[in-house]
C-alpha cells in the first residue's frame with residue numbers, strides 16, 4: 001500500500017534540524033516527512049514550525065482526485081486526511097491518499113530548497129512577532145480567505161438543534177497565522193477600519209475550499225446544491241481548536257454578517 005521512494009537513501013537528513021527521517025519499505029519517506037522540498041525533505045517538526053508562514057494554499061477544485069505520484073506530497077495530505085477527513089480504511093476510495101500532486105500544488109513549502117530552510121526557520125519568530133504587532137499585539141490571528149452564509153441544512157443530516165443554533169451564522173475559511181481559535185472564543189473581527197466582536201461556534205480543520213466543507217453533496221463542475229447534506233458529526237468543534245499554521249473553517253455568530261475575504265480575526 002505504502003509507496004516509497006526506493007532509490008532514495010534509507011535515512012534522509014532534515015535540512016532544518018539535522019534529524020534523520022526514515023525511508024524504509026515499512027516507513028517510506030512519503031509517510032515520515034513533514035513536507036517535500038524542491039531538492040529534499042523536511043521532518044514533520046520543521047514543517048510544522050514553518051506552517052504559519054507557509055500555510056497550505058488551495059487553488060484548484062480537485063480535492064479528491066486520485067493520482068499515482070509515488071513520492072510527491074503524499075505525507076501532507078495523508079496526515080491531513082488521517083487527522084481530519086475521517087478516512088475509512090475499508091473504503092477503497094477514502095482509504096487511498098488524496099492527489100499527491102494536488103497536495104504539492106497546495107503546499108508552498110514544496111517550492112523551497114534545502115539551503116533556504118535554516119534561514120526560514122530562523123525567521124519564524126520574527127515573522128510571528130510582526131504578525132502580532134500588525135494587529136495590536138494579538139496573540140491569535142486568523143486570515144479570512146472565504147466567506148459564505150451557512151447553507152440550508154437537512155434535519156436528518158445536521159439535526160434540528162444544529163439547524164436552530166446555526167440560523168443566520170456565517171462560515172469562513174482561512175489560515176491560522178498565529179495561535180489558535182476554538183468554539184466559544186469571542187473574537188474581534190477586523191473589517192476595513194471597523195472592529196466588532198463575534199463568537200466562534202464551530203472550528204474544523206479542512207483541506208480545501210469552504211464549499212466542499214459546506215456541501216459534501218456538491219459535484220465538481222456543477223452548481224452548488226440548494227440544501228447541504230452536512231452531517232452533525234462535521235458540525236462538532238474539534239478538540240484543541242484550529243491551531244497555528246492550519247487551514248480550516250470557523251462558523252461565526254450572525255454579528256459577523258458583513259465579514260469579507262481579506263478580513264482578519266484576532267483574539268487575546
Ligand SMILES: [Zn+2]
Nearest residue numbers: 014017043046
Ligand atoms: Zn527537522
